[in-house]
Amino acid sequence: MLRRAREVEIEVVPIYQKVLGRRLKSATPDAPDGSELIQESWNILMEKVEIVSINRSDKKGTVKKPIKEAILRRNWGLVGDAHAGVSDRQVSLLGIENIRKFITELAKLERSKNAKFDIGPGDFAENITIGGFDLSGLQIGTKLRLGKRAIVEITQRGKECHAKCEIRKLIGNCIMPKEGLFAKVISGGKIRVGDPVEIEGDCL
Secondary structure, eight states, X not given: OOOOOOOOOOOOOOHHHHHHHHHHHTOOSSSTTOGGGHHHHHHHHTTTOEEEEEEEOSSTTSOOEEESEEEEETTTEETTOTTOSSSSOSEEEEEHHHHHHHHHHHHHSGGGTTOOOOOOTTTTOOSEEEESSOGGGXXXXXXXXXXXXXXXXXXXXXXXXXXXXXHHHHHSOOSXXXXXXXXXXXXXXXXXXXXXXXXXXXXX
């Protein structure tokens, strides 16, 4: 049975609108694209970004259960998770806003009116649910610091949906193939729910 999502009040940042808007305003004859303030802009945007949920499962093709903390191991993934291993898809990420949007759209479907389940973090089999940030603006190769030490590098956007996906079986759709991000762990460390998420180095 799927679980009820924890109520999380987080403002989602429209990345390109704010960053590029500031970029244009900060343009000068010496730096017409305003590039000298881009990293500062990203730092401001990322101030309230945090880990909303950490999720783990013992088997592939199933929903993941939220846990309070976990260890990310370099070039492996989330310790104890079925998807961890030596690959380019060691960790999966999804925005809480993507889940909210899915729930809103699902509620509009007639076939869901009598459904007796709730959808929340981990139900799309993502390892890390992030709040306060529109993940759609992240490029392949972007590095994210999770907590104090762990760093992951985005390697892929979306995937082919697993044939035995529980969400797809229950409601006929899944958002990971389009909205999910996948990453490899380039620096390990402990992560906890509520830890900040920051962009490392150049972001554009």
